Amino acid sequence: MAHKQPQSRRRVPCCKALPPEIWIRVFSHHTDPAHLWLVCRRISPALRACAEHAFAAYFLCLVQIEFQLEKYNLGGKSKRPVVPVVFDRVGKLEEKEKVWFKDKRPVSAVCEDKGQKGRIQFQKTMQRWEENVKQRKAEMPNYTITISGMVNDTDLPDLEIDVEKHEVCFQWKKMLHLFFREHEQIGLLKDLWQVQTTQQIRENNARLAKGEHLMPADFPPPWSTAEAEMRKRVRRARLKEYYRDDELLLWAIESLKYFEQYGAASGANKALKLDPKLPGVGLGEKWFGHVHVVQELYLDEWSCMHRIDTQIGHLRTAR
Numbered sequence: 001m002a003h004k005q006p007q008s009r010r011r012v013p014c015c016k017a018l019p020p021e022i023w024i025r026v027f028s029h030h031t032d033p034a035h036l037w038l039v040c041r042r043i044s045p046a047l048r049a050c051a052e053h054a055f056a057a058y059f060l061c062l063v064q065i066e067f068q069l070e071k072y073n074l075g076g077k078s079k080r081p082v083v084p085v086v087f088d089r090v091g092k093l094e095e096k097e098k099v100w101f102k103d104k105r106p107v108s109a110v111c112e113d114k115g116q117k118g119r120i121q122f123q124k125t126m127q128r129w130e131e132n133v134k135q136r137k138a139e140m141p142n143y144t145i146t147i148s149g150m151v152n153d154t155d156l157p158d159l160e161i162d163v164e165k166h167e168v169c170f171q172w173k174k175m176l177h178l179f180f181r182e183h184e185q186i187g188l189l190k191d192l193w194q195v196q197t198t199q200q201i202r203e204n205n206a207r208l209a210k211g212e213h214l215m216p217a218d219f220p221p222p223w224s225t226a227e228a229e230m231r232k233r234v235r236r237a238r239l240k241e242y243y244r245d246d247e248l249l250l251w252a253i254e255s256l257k258y259f260e261q262y263g264a265a266s267g268a269n270k271a272l273k274l275d276p277k278l279p280g281v282g283l284g285e286k287w288f289g290h291v292h293v294v295q296e297l298y299l300d301e302w303s304c305m306h307r308i309d310t311q312i313g314h315l316r317t318a319r
Contacts, residue, residue: 020046020049020050020053023046023047023050024050024053024054024057027040027050027051027054027058028054028057028058030054032148033055033059033062033147033148034147034148034150034180034183034184036051036054036055036059037051037055037176037180038180038183038184052173055172055176056090056099056172059147060087060090060099060172061086061087062087062147062148063087063101063145063146063147064084064085064086064145064146064147065084065085065101065143065144065145065146065156065168066082066083066084066085066143066144066146066311067082067083067084067085067129067132067133067142067143067168068080068081068082068132068142068143068144068307069081069082069083069125069128069129069132080307080310081125083103083125083129084103084105085101085102085103085167085168086101086102086104087099087101088100088101088102088104088167090172091169097171097172097173097174098158098169098170098171098172099169099170099171099172099175100167100168100169101167101168101169102165102166102167102168103166103167104166107119107122110122110125111125126163126166127163129161129163130161130163133159133161133168134161136159137300138155138238138239138242138243139239139297139300139301139304140300140303140304141153141154141155141156141304143156144307144308144311145175145179146311146315147179149312149315150179150183151308151311151312151315152179152182152183152308153304153307153308154175154178154179154181154182154238155174155175155178155242156168156170156171156175157170157171157174157175157178158170158171158174182234182235182238185234185237186227186230186231186234189230189233189234190227190230193226193230196220197220197226200218200219200220201220204218204219228305231305232256232301232305235301235304235305236253236256236301239253239297240253248287248290248293249293249297251280251287251290252290252293252294252297253297255278255279255294256294256297256298256301258277258278258294259294259298278291278294
């Protein structure tokens with residue numbers, strides 16, 4: 001005879017739930033925006049709304065965006081000409097997903113010259129800014145985003161520019177999602193690298209204890225090299241997602257790995273080699289005559305990573 005299963009008792013909370021106003025106030029004092037967006041926001045739909053409200057009210061003002069004015073990145077660590085924009089306002093009603101950032105500098109701070117000459121110089125600066133925004137590409141965004149010491153150049157969805165008002169607008173929730181998603185991905189790769197490196201060091205120590213000789217390939221790469229590889233891996237995944245319907249660019253992104261042992265972007269000291277043997281580019285093969293696409297992608301990758309590293313260096317110097 002089948003026994004009747006006892007009915008499960010409904011769990012009764014020990015105390016009433018905190019009102020949204022309290023949660024928003026609590027989240028406003030969070031010291032780690034990445035943790036707030038990646039962890040606290042994912043707990044429940046109610047806390048998601050509270051975390052997003054807190055971001056809009058207290059954290060968007062901490063976001064800094066610098067639009068590059070240079071047509072080409074010539075390297076170096078000096079401060080380059082940029083248009084820095086800061087938080088201005090969040091949209092209301094139908095535009096609540098949008099945020100506006102503005103260049104609030106006076107004309108005198110942008111141009112050294114005064115009078116008519118200064119106004120002409122300012123006009124050229126604004127024109128270059130507009131050109132760089134409208135001609136940006138996924139592989140060369142022409143800007144950097146800084147949030148609490150973290151720097152990247154992920155997408156600014158639905159980016160629009162109004163040169164007359166010296167402002168830009170974009171979808172702020174989507175922007176934060178893309179920015180913190182890559183931050184999380186690099187964090188996961190870092191944890192995996194630490195586990196693998198610790199295991200490799202233990203194995204090396206065991207081999208040394210047995211009197212074995214180790215080869216250079218037996219040692220784990222230094223953190224600077226490993227970090228650069230992680231960033232490139234995440235960045236290339238971003239480009240593959242963006243160009244998922246473009247067969248040529250997907251091939252070019254995949255072919256970037258043949259450049260990895262050369263140049264500063266990989267942390268290596270070898271000379272840059274722009275003409276390695278790539279698959280599919282031989283005479284009569286599918287990608288014959290398209291080596292330049294891979295070369296351009298590689299140089300764009302180096303340029304963007306260099307700009308990010310330079311911005312991080314300036315932030316550390318300013319502390």
